[in-house]
Amino acid sequence: MKVTVEASPSLALIKYWGKQDGDRNIPATSSLAVTLDGLSTRTTVLCDGEEDRISVNGVAQSTAGRFAALFNRVREVTGYAGRFTVRSRNNFATAAGLASSSSGFAALAVGCIRATGTELADEVCSAIARVGSASAARAVFGGFTVLREGAESAEKIHDESHWPDLRVVVCTVTERAKPMPSGMAMELSKRSSPFFPAWLEDSRVLFEDALEALAAKDLPRLGEAMRLSYLRMHATMLGASPPVIYAEPISLRLIQLCDELRRDGVGAWETMDAGPQVKIVCTVDDTDLVVRSLRREFPSLSLNVCRSGMGVRTVMEAVT
Ligand code: PMV
Helix, strand or coil: CEEEEEECCEEEEECCCCECCCCCCCECCCEEEEEECCCCEEEEEEECCCCCEEEECCEECCCCCHHHHHHHHHHHHHCCCCCEEEEEEECCCCCCCCCHHHHHHHHHHHHHHHHCCCCCCHHHHHHHHHHHCHHHHHHCCCCEEEECCCCCCCEEEECCCCCCCEEEEEEECCCCCCCCCHHHHHHHHHHHCCCHHHHHHHHHHHHHHHHHHHHCCCHHHHHHHHHHHHHHHHHHHHCCCCCCCCCCHHHHHHHHHHHHHHHCCCCCEEEECCCCCEEEEEEHHHHHHHHHHHHHHCCCCEEEEECECCCCEEEEEECC
16 A cells, blocks of 8 residues: 555654653653644555665655654554555654654654554554654644553543634745754753752642633733743753753744743743744734734744644555
8 A cells, every 4th residue: 555644743842851761752741732734744654665764854764763663663563574665744843842743753653554454543553653753653643632641652641623713934044954853852851950850749729720721712821831841851951961952042032032022911822843944922912913013023933823633644655
């Protein structure tokens, strides 16, 4: 079978940062996320070839490491004994802190499973995607998801239509790949940051608070929890040895800008991941104002306004 699937990135509102174990990607913190529409990874999988092959944005990748782990897990679960040939393309910056690994591995897991002709429950697909990247376990689903501390798979807690007025303005500060992959930065934080144990404790409180705020569609309350989550995640990295600094000068200016907007009564709540990009959560009524304020200061900044989007979907299926 030849299958083409599309997946969208999972933006964490409350962050996963740190693994309970080294190589199975079992998260040490519970995360809460929204799957974004508009940004996507499109992946075509063919059950074919002498060896596994994968290209991302037209560039052949080494199939060692995370790719091999995922391909092998799909073979174990489906019983398929052959190899995979994969072409994957993102319509947004790759490995730059825009959660391309979440959509990339979610699309890869589901694409490989469907190409073998196997139907598996979403929960099982999510656990397989997690082998590539923990955030990918969430991106299998649309809407709002959680991946709990110690869990093998993510869960959908609200669907795409839960909060129709919510928007995320994604500000791409730079398309350059980040200096250190998130997995490495997490391990460094866990091993060497004196703040890491406090981060684990505190993120439990933020997670519970954010769950309630999301259910009640209370943006100021969700925004406060989100803000503490990403800043405290970055604080663990600043405390690591050597320190990991993902923010760029523009990122910091965007954070200040959100603060200024909030002081003027505009609900603009920013978050960041393992990269310099800033994502601003607001409601549809404030979106124009937020975009205009960003444009005034950064006329050429690349902006995408996203809603909550769908989980992995099949766009083409053919018997070869
Ligand atoms: O799933 P990974 O290994 O790409 O790590 C994702 C880490 C963050 O994006 C910083 C947080 C998250 O929960 O998505």
